[in-house]
Amino acid sequence: MSDITRSQDFTREEVGLALRNHGMHLEGLRYPVTPIGMHYLLIHFDIPFVDPTTYELPVEGSVRSPLRLTLDEIKARPAVTAQVMMECSGNGRASLHPRAISAPWQDEAVGCAEWTGTPLGPILEEAGMLDEAVEIVFTGHDRGVDDGVEHYYERSLSVEEALREEMLLAYGMNGQPLPPQHGAPLRLIVPDWYGMASVKWLKRIIVLNEPFDGIQQTAKYQYKSSKEDPGTPITHKTPHALMIPPGVPDYLSRTRHLKPGRVSIQGRAWSGRSPIERVEFSSDGGLTWEDASLGEQAGRYGWAGWSCEWEAREPGEYELCVRATDAAGNTQPLAPEESWNYGGYQNNTVQRVCVIVE
Ligand SMILES: Nc1nc2c(c(=O)[nH]1)N[C@H]1C(S)=C(S)[C@@H](COP(=O)(O)O)O[C@H]1N2
Numbered sequence: 001m002s003d004i005t006r007s008q009d010f011t012r013e014e015v016g017l018a019l020r021n022h023g024m025h026l027e028g029l030r031y032p033v034t035p036i037g038m039h040y041l042l043i044h045f046d047i048p049f050v051d052p053t054t055y056e057l058p059v060e061g062s063v064r065s066p067l068r069l070t071l072d073e074i075k076a077r078p079a080v081t082a083q084v085m086m087e088c089s090g091n092g093r094a095s096l097h098p099r100a101i102s103a104p105w106q107d108e109a110v111g112c113a114e115w116t117g118t119p120l121g122p123i124l125e126e127a128g129m130l131d132e133a134v135e136i137v138f139t140g141h142d143r144g145v146d147d148g149v150e151h152y153y154e155r156s157l158s159v160e161e162a163l164r165e166e167m168l169l170a171y172g173m174n175g176q177p178l179p180p181q182h183g184a185p186l187r188l189i190v191p192d193w194y195g196m197a198s199v200k201w202l203k204r205i206i207v208l209n210e211p212f213d214g215i216q217q218t219a220k221y222q223y224k225s226s227k228e229d230p231g232t233p234i235t236h237k238t239p240h241a242l243m244i245p246p247g248v249p250d251y252l253s254r255t256r257h258l259k260p261g262r263v264s265i266q267g268r269a270w271s272g273r274s275p276i277e278r279v280e281f282s283s284d285g286g287l288t289w290e291d292a293s294l295g296e297q298a299g300r301y302g303w304a305g306w307s308c309e310w311e312a313r314e315p316g317e318y319e320l321c322v323r324a325t326d327a328a329g330n331t332q333p334l335a336p337e338e339s340w341n342y343g344g345y346q347n348n349t350v351q352r353v354c355v356i357v358e
């Protein structure tokens with residue numbers, strides 16, 4: 001099977017991936033903290049069974065004093081709880097044409113959980129990274145084959161990035177023990193990057209004295225213009241707003257049905273590099289825009305609620321859109337063509353919701 005398709009039909013493989021990796025129901029945007037069962041999932045291989053009672057996390061490589069930490073030892077360290085909005089870098093892939101064959105997300109690969117864990121930095125400091133250290137590799141317990149290569153899911157961060165105080169080793173989600181599908185018993189949380197950096201089911205942490213060249217680092221998660229282009233790494237979340245689709249849905253098409261009158265539209269917005277500054281709403285497919293009112297962002301890495309009132313006076317068909325802009329001036333493209341790239345990553349094209357006012 002080729003890794004890209006011009007067909008508008010989804011392949012059996014994509015349907016299989018979509019069944020294993022569900023998205024957040026967009027009506028779940030109503031909850032400031034996404035209930036665990038509604039949070040999107042992305043699991044490349046199989047969910048590994050990791051026994052928490054015998055669990056140990058080695059921290060080794062270019063360090064003075066290698067560590068082996070049990071789960072109890074990790075939980076005994078200073079604990080932090082923070083809301084972190086997570087988005088898969090493949091979100092929106094299904095709207096790109098031609099399309100990379102991978103998880104066929106539309107808009108729903110999102111969620112905002114309350115993660116509890118201990119900061120990573122002090123653990124690395126305790127292990128004593130040597131001057132030669134350049135990157136830290138986080139390896140998962142899950143193993144499989146991609147691009148013909150068998151490997152553990154693993155990703156790296158630069159030393160500077162890994163030492164930022166926001167980096168968490170999380171064992172709790174929404175006040176409960178981390179569930180198996182979200183990385184039990186321990187996962188990394190990299191709060192401002194796309195989800196791929198937040199390695200689940202941590203097996204070991206290795207400090208390297210050279211850049212990491214694993215397949216999930218250098219072959220996948222690259223913004224490429226073609227298969228041959230080496231690409232540039234995908235890192236931070238880009239600005240993105242989503243609305244709760246108003247009215248009631250048609251079962252198959254998901255087109256929304258509404259009675260004429262005033263409609264309250266609400267949703268949430270986020271960005272990785274800087275806070276969200278503006279959210280705009282359009283009821284004419286993006287021709288004209290009005291400012292929505294923007295609420296407080298839930299901490300530095302949570303999402304912000306927004307709302308606006310729409311006067312749906314005339315019966316007819318409408319295309320509702322929403323667009324976020326962050327404090328650095330980054331905003332969302334209107335057309336998916338502007339976001340196209342070979343792997344189908346980082347597509348933050350505006351959401352479009354079709355509505356029939358009866
Ligand atoms: N070990 C491991 N970590 C992983 C993955 C994985 O397949 N294996 N998927 C990554 C990707 S691509 C995303 S988007 C997030 C999804 O986290 P969630 O399933 O808890 O929402 O986990 C990341 N961490």
Ligand SMILES: [Mo]
Nearest residue numbers: 042088089195
């Ligand atoms: Mo992802």
